[in-house]
Amino acid sequence: MTITATSAQERMTRAKEASRSVGLLDDGAKARALNAIADALDAATADVVAANADDLARGRDSGLSEGLLDRLRLDDARVHALASAVRDVALLPDPVGRVLDERTLANGVSLQKVSVPFGVVGSIYEARPNVTVDIAALALRSGNAVVLRGGTAAQSSNAALVAVMRAALESVGVDPEAIQTVDDFGRDGANALMQARGLVDVLVPRGSAQLIETVVTQSSVPVIETGAGVVHIVLDASAPLEWAEQIVVNAKAQRPSVCNAVETVLVVRDAADRLIPPVAAALESAGVTIHGDEAVRALVAGAAPATDDDWATEHMSLDLSMRVVDDLDEALAHIRRYSTHHTESIVTADEENAERFLAEVDSAVVMANASTRFTDGGEFGFGAEVGISTQKLHARGPMGLPELTSTKWLARGAGQIRA
Amino acid sequence: MTITATSAQERMTRAKEASRSVGLLDDGAKARALNAIADALDAATADVVAANADDLARGRDSGLSEGLLDRLRLDDARVHALASAVRDVALLPDPVGRVLDERTLANGVSLQKVSVPFGVVGSIYEARPNVTVDIAALALRSGNAVVLRGGTAAQSSNAALVAVMRAALESVGVDPEAIQTVDDFGRDGANALMQARGLVDVLVPRGSAQLIETVVTQSSVPVIETGAGVVHIVLDASAPLEWAEQIVVNAKAQRPSVCNAVETVLVVRDAADRLIPPVAAALESAGVTIHGDEAVRALVAGAAPATDDDWATEHMSLDLSMRVVDDLDEALAHIRRYSTHHTESIVTADEENAERFLAEVDSAVVMANASTRFTDGGEFGFGAEVGISTQKLHARGPMGLPELTSTKWLARGAGQIRA
The missing domain is CATH 3.40.605.10 (Aldehyde Dehydrogenase; Chain A, domain 1)
Known part of the structure; x- marks a missing residue:
């Protein structure tokens, strides 16, 4: 009409x-x-x-x-x-x-x-x-x-x-x-x-x-x-390699152009030598370019140097920022500084750290041991999605x-x- | 400190x-x-x-x-x-x-x-x-x-x-x-x-x-x-006189300076002769000044003439605007035009009209046969009141x-x- x-x-x-x-x-x-x-x-x-x-x-x-x-x-x-x-x-x-x-x-x-x-x-x-x-x-x-x-x-x-x-x-x-x-x-x-x-x-x-x-x-x-998702995954000291690998690759490469795709992976120093080389190899096989800090680049030959801008960037592409942090405290501080409060996930075998992460991270969806790609009205069983709210008033999340x-x-x- | x-x-x-x-x-x-x-x-x-x-x-x-x-x-x-x-x-x-x-x-x-x-x-x-x-x-x-x-x-x-x-x-x-x-x-x-x-x-x-x-x-x-409350009470054709009188007087005079006090009473024409004189007398005994339209003033000797501004005014005092409307439709139209979406109430013995009013009025609290003064966190049993929201996002009402x-x-x- x-x-x-x-x-x-x-x-x-x-x-x-x-x-x-x-x-x-x-x-x-x-x-x-x-x-x-x-x-x-x-x-x-x-x-x-x-x-x-x-x-x-x-x-x-x-x-x-x-x-x-x-x-x-x-x-x-x-x-x-x-x-x-x-x-x-x-x-x-x-x-x-x-x-x-x-x-x-x-x-x-x-x-x-x-x-x-x-x-x-x-x-x-x-x-x-x-x-x-x-x-x-x-x-x-x-x-x-x-x-x-x-x-x-x-x-x-x-x-x-x-x-x-x-x-x-x-x-x-x-x-x-x-x-x-x-x-x-x-x-x-x-x-x-x-x-x-x-x-x-x-x-x-x-x-x-x-x-x-x-x-x-x-x-x-x-x-x-x-909104925009500068989404983080933390690989904790105790993160099982298999989970770390599959979750990071899925969260980045399954559909890189969407807001629930991961943009930054933070690896706790104790796990860096064990996790970064195989996770990076899996990412590179999936076509991902890693933007790493110095500690990451020491372990990943093909990584590009991460700039300060990278930490605040929603790449929406097969690019991933990666940083080594001293401990969970430093990971949480990084997330406080750069997160857009959309979705963050931790991969860990340590239940106490998982619960601390779930309690302290101030985002619409906070996960332990799951891919950030699950932040979605369809996946949550809502049948439809109006959008994903990153504010705190009225509605938060899918x-x-x-x-x-x-x-x-x-x-x-x-x-x-x-x- | x-x-x-x-x-x-x-x-x-x-x-x-x-x-x-x-x-x-x-x-x-x-x-x-x-x-x-x-x-x-x-x-x-x-x-x-x-x-x-x-x-x-x-x-x-x-x-x-x-x-x-x-x-x-x-x-x-x-x-x-x-x-x-x-x-x-x-x-x-x-x-x-x-x-x-x-x-x-x-x-x-x-x-x-x-x-x-x-x-x-x-x-x-x-x-x-x-x-x-x-x-x-x-x-x-x-x-x-x-x-x-x-x-x-x-x-x-x-x-x-x-x-x-x-x-x-x-x-x-x-x-x-x-x-x-x-x-x-x-x-x-x-x-x-x-x-x-x-x-x-x-x-x-x-x-x-x-x-x-x-x-x-x-x-x-x-x-x-x-927010502000330009609060309405409708006296329907079938409104019982006792309810009309006690609800209007309570809603205006019990505490005139608050947002849930009534500001405008709309009387359906069929009930005007029956309700307006006694309700106005009860209001005047409580010290209320009535600002009436022509039809109201024909029935209330002491009423001041209502101006166009009166309908949009939150008096916050012992002043009350009063108007005769042809029917419930006209009452609803008046409310759509002047309400601040805080609280409105209808006094009626007609259940169908009550339910229509409850369904159609777009306000935080919509009442049938109760004083608008009940819109209050304490009265609702919340134990505390942060305020009364007149918006639709996140919270509405007390x-x-x-x-x-x-x-x-x-x-x-x-x-x-x-x-």
């Missing part, structure tokens, strides 16, 4: 109005709306792919890298995969209406704390047009309207996807104004979203560390920070549908007054 | 460092620290009252009203009451270390979501020096360090209270740097707090609507908005100690990697 509202303000106002009816939809109605969206995406595949071709042509003209062009690309298979993901979201349990607390006051007033939709969820994101459908589906499943601001590179694709989703909502009697985009207002659209206190209830940025930093510092709308809800207290009385 | 750190930045850094050890204190150690603070406050009553006398003298010189001087005043009884409130906080259950979710992945990795302290809680507040002790005690009970920025008017009192609390912490072996003030840096102190991302984990403003608005819009540290904690996920494995 075509967007007729001509200003960002008006579109956000319509989203707010639509959020009232969408917030009251029951489980079945929300699932039907999502399935209608999925069917509509399948049916409109050719249109979406054609719109995407415009974005790809513009991208090529403006010199986008092959990697970015691939992130931008939608073909038949990818559109069908998107539709299929929406059907999966439709199957998830309704996060609205859960009773989270219940109490009856001495005077007989009954209190219930129930989960309710936020109202309007805003999202500012980059590059991949699939986020457009992903966020809209998750917002709708949790009874929210959504205002989207995607990457300029994907503007035609996003417009096509939004039009398909709005038409699908209308076809099942759901207010299509519940899905809005402000892509066409460029930077003004993003600014409008960030200043829309009272219209937008929460803003979820997804993308580069720089994008997230901008949104977090400039938005007066409450933000859920999802966010599922319940993290797209707020709460309210309901009080039912019979004329009670306060004494 | 004297503060030696000379810049706001350095004090916040020390608070962050102290938060590591304070966050690991067990229940008993935190309770002991709070009882030490209470004892120290009792012992130092004369010093605190003397410091307060300086503030009062300055206040008188600068022409503070009697009301504000009274809010500022600390005498022996008030200091003892403060100490006693700290002992009550010591008795509350430890909100840290609760296991909020638990799951074991198919591969055997065990996951636990546990409550953890935020780290450093900042607070910007006004006038009353008792907030200094109140917030510090609540923060400490939940394992947090605290950085305080109180009102300039209470600067000497706050400095004395902070010194007493820091000395008490030191006397029981708790890092005194866990309690900091930046009062002496004036506006720069507040700005430093609002920009202290990475040092301060959450900021809780307490005070006027204007103070809260400033913090919410200027802070890059996540804020929990506590906040107890658990709302001063975040969470983290702990993962315990035996070498598992992601397939």
Whole structure:
């Protein structure tokens, strides 16, 4: 359904109005709306792919890298995969209406704390047009309207996807104004979203560390920070070689471009001679370039020298920083200094050290003897992932549908007054 | 214990460092620290009252009203009451270390979501020096360090209270740097707090609507908005007169200066003739001035005319706005327009209308047939109240100690990697 509202303000106002009816939809109605969206995406595949071709042509003209062009690309298979993901979201349990607390006051007033939709969820994101459908589906499943601001590179694709989703909502009697985009207002659209206190209830940025930093510092709308991962693994003095090897290689090489991939390995000095040569060899076999401090380079011929910048860098590539630390204290101090509070793991056979690490590290997910790649909504069994929160307010770590809800207290009385 | 750190930045850094050890204190150690603070406050009553006398003298010189001087005043009884409130906080259950979710992945990795302290809680507040002790005690009970920025008017009192609390912490072996003030840096102190991302984990403003608005819009540290209450009561067509009368009078007159006091009563037209005259009479007996629309004034001789501003005003006095609406729809529309999303209540004998009101009103607390004065941490049985959140992120409504904690996920494995 075509967007007729001509200003960002008006579109956000319509989203707010639509959020009232969408917030009251029951489980079945929300699932039907999502399935209608999925069917509509399948049916409109050719249109979406054609719109995407415009974005790809513009991208090529403006010199986008092959990697970015691939992130931008939608073909038949990818559109069908998107539709299929929406059907999966439709199957998830309704996060609205859960009773989270219940109490009856001495005077007989009954209190219930129930989960309710936020109202309007805003999202500012980059590059991949699939986020457009992903966020809209998750917002709708949790009874929210959504205002989207995607990457300029994907503007035609996003417009096509939004039009398909709005038409699908209308076809099942759901207010299509519940899905809005402000892509066409460029930077003004993003600014409008960030200043829309009272219209937008929460803003979820997804993308580069720089994008997230901008949104977090400039938005007066409450933000859920999802984020960059300078992720650490500590190899403790007692770390079993087999675990150290497989966890470090898995955490770095299985998918190096994601936020839960490890960036820095800290090896406790007592274990350096025993662990570093075989772990480094395994990493090098997996194509990893090690950036090592002096002690590491003394043991790994092929290691590049680590710079101060390396410790703070989310490589997002087959590069890994590695440092020898005197003991667990020094490892914890390094993590305090450089961690982005996403995920850290220790490999150790010493239960006391494991528990100390779990207690003292201040990150969303803290692990002992497991790969950092497990920090993921899907792996955690959430069925869907809104993002991975690296802040401490509201949600921390992988966010599922319940993290797209707020709460309210309901009080039912019979004329009670306060004494 | 004297503060030696000379810049706001350095004090916040020390608070962050102290938060590591304070966050690991067990229940008993935190309770002991709070009882030490209470004892120290009792012992130092004369010093605190003397410091307060300086503030009062300055206040008188600068022409503070009697009301504000009274809010500022600390005498022996008030200091003892403060100490006693700290002992009550010591008795509350430890909100840290609760296991909020638990799951074991198919591969055997065990996951636990546990409550953890935020780290450093900042607070910007006004006038009353008792907030200094109140917030510090609540923060400490939940394992947090605290950085305080109180009102300039209470600067000497706050400095004395902070010194007493820091000395008490030191006397029981708790890092005194866990309690900091930046009062002496004036506006720069507040700005430093609002920009202290990475040092301060959450900021809780307490005070006027204007103070809260400033913090919410200027802070890059996540804020929990506590807030102003333009609170509504709807008298539905079927409202029993007795309930209408007692709830409206209680909600307005029992304590008019607080955020859960009612500001606007909306009367459904069918009940206007039946309810307005007796309810208005009861209000007038309680000393309330009614600001009414035309329909109200036709029924209440003594009513002042309501202006457009009245509907958006938190009177905080024995003034009440009153309007006749056509039906529940118009009442809900009025509330959408003017509510600050704090508390609203409906008085009705019609269960369907009650449930519709509970479902549709988008406020922290929504009531049927009860006084809005029940929106309070103490009344809800929380044992302590950090504030009443009017935002939707993290906490909504009365906040107890658990709302001063975040969470983290702990993962315990035996070498598992992601397939």
